Amino acid sequence: MSLIIGIDPGSRKTGFGIISQVGSRQEYVTSGVIRLESFPTFPERLDNLYTCLMEVIGQWSPQEAAIEQVFMGRSASSALKLGQARGVAMLAATQSKLPVSEYAARKIKQAVVGKGGADKVQVQHMVQFLLKLPGLPQEDAADALAVALCHANTQAGLIRVAGSRHSRRGRWLE
Amino acid sequence: MSLIIGIDPGSRKTGFGIISQVGSRQEYVTSGVIRLESFPTFPERLDNLYTCLMEVIGQWSPQEAAIEQVFMGRSASSALKLGQARGVAMLAATQSKLPVSEYAARKIKQAVVGKGGADKVQVQHMVQFLLKLPGLPQEDAADALAVALCHANTQAGLIRVAGSRHSRRGRWLE
Numbered sequence: 001m002s003l004i005i006g007i008d009p010g011s012r013k014t015g016f017g018i019i020s021q022v023g024s025r026q027e028y029v030t031s032g033v034i035r036l037e038s039f040p041t042f043p044e045r046l047d048n049l050y051t052c053l054m055e056v057i058g059q060w061s062p063q064e065a066a067i068e069q070v071f072m073g074r075s076a077s078s079a080l081k082l083g084q085a086r087g088v089a090m091l092a093a094t095q096s097k098l099p100v101s102e103y104a105a106r107k108i109k110q111a112v113v114g115k116g117g118a119d120k121v122q123v124q125h126m127v128q129f130l131l132k133l134p135g136l137p138q139e140d141a142a143d144a145l146a147v148a149l150c151h152a153n154t155q156a157g158l159i160r161v162a163g164s165r166h167s168r169r170g171r172w173l174e
Numbered sequence: 175m176s177l178i179i180g181i182d183p184g185s186r187k188t189g190f191g192i193i194s195q196v197g198s199r200q201e202y203v204t205s206g207v208i209r210l211e212s213f214p215t216f217p218e219r220l221d222n223l224y225t226c227l228m229e230v231i232g233q234w235s236p237q238e239a240a241i242e243q244v245f246m247g248r249s250a251s252s253a254l255k256l257g258q259a260r261g262v263a264m265l266a267a268t269q270s271k272l273p274v275s276e277y278a279a280r281k282i283k284q285a286v287v288g289k290g291g292a293d294k295v296q297v298q299h300m301v302q303f304l305l306k307l308p309g310l311p312q313e314d315a316a317d318a319l320a321v322a323l324c325h326a327n328t329q330a331g332l333i334r335v336a337g338s339r340h341s342r343r344g345r346w347l348e
Contacts, residue, residue, distance in 0.1 A: 041274075042264070043265075043267070043274040044268070046264055046265050046268065047265060047268035047269065050265050050269065070254055074250050075250060076249060076250050076252075076253040077253070078250075079250035079251070079253040079257060080244055080253040080254070080257040080260070081257065082254060082257065083253060083254040083255065083257020083258040083260070083261065084257040084258065084260055084261030085261060086254070086257070086258055086261070087220050087257065087258030087259060087261035087262045088262060088265050090216070090217045090220055090258070091217075091220050091221060091224050091262050091265065093217070094217045094218070094220065094221035095224065100215075100217040
């Protein structure tokens with residue numbers, strides 16, 4: 001079993017979600033939203049974001065991290081703010097010795113909903129369905145769980161491909 | 175005496191410079207450039223940037239940090255990259271319990287060169303002159319020393335203003 005943390009960084013709210021992966025099966029572990037609006041300065045926001053993410057990682061000990069690649073259609077000003085939060089989120093993973101994988105938004109939606117152009121509500125519903133959650137997850141937590149699911153599927157796909165390759169070479173990996 | 179660290183963050187190269195401040199006098203302590211181009215992935219770059227800055231802060235124990243506010247005329251893509259490095263640089267300061275002050279580029283140039291529209295070479299020469307350096311500092315290190323000098327001047331100005339106010343109220347602070 002391996003644990004994957006997905007992170008959806010933002011300068012006001014950062015979502016996180018941890019899932020477990022056993023073979024090709026994924027299960028919900030935990031998720032949440034780190035709210036940063038109440039801190040008056042940006043350095044304080046980043047400091048609290050880092051501290052909270054380090055606490056989550058320390059508590060659950062995931063082995064891998066996944067994060068969304070950012071859509072570049074924003075203004076330079078909002079890209080800078082988002083970049084600051086995203087840098088700190090990636091740092092929390094790397095300082096915890098987790099490999100970080102990045103996935104484009106379209107790929108995440110494709111993996112979770114089945115179409116790259118899905119909207120946020122569709123992502124929330126599919127995350128709820130796939131992880132058998134009792135209610136609709138909060139939007140940022142759903143995005144974080146979605147990137148974790150995308151990573152799990154990608155990894156499972158790689159294992160399957162590797163397995164089939166090996167089986168063609170004599171099934172010595174079984 | 176207090177030590178101030180100035181940081182000029184970038185996703186390829188980050189400059190840092192530490193100066194000491196005694197009264198209104200500033201002296202050079204150290205400076206350098208953290209080069210990140212050789213790390214193939216962005217998470218690795220950020221991880222090394224953070225580790226290096228934490229080493230510098232741990233070695234010299236500055237009490238305050240200063241960083242340039244970023245010019246927003248860039249593309250969203252480069253703003254995002256710069257934001258990631260900037261977020262990590264600010265985090266190294268806040269995690270070390272240093273207050274972080276931000277200064278606009280024009281204000282830094284005004285403080286160091288005397289005119290807000292000064293170019294990089296003028297900043298390098300004035301930093302060399304003001305800190306009595308034996309040679310021209312590297313460009314990113316010069317920018318970092320310039321923001322530290324700007325912070326020192328601003329703080330010295332505040333102290334002078336506070337002192338004169340107190341003196342009007344009875345000189346009890348002398």
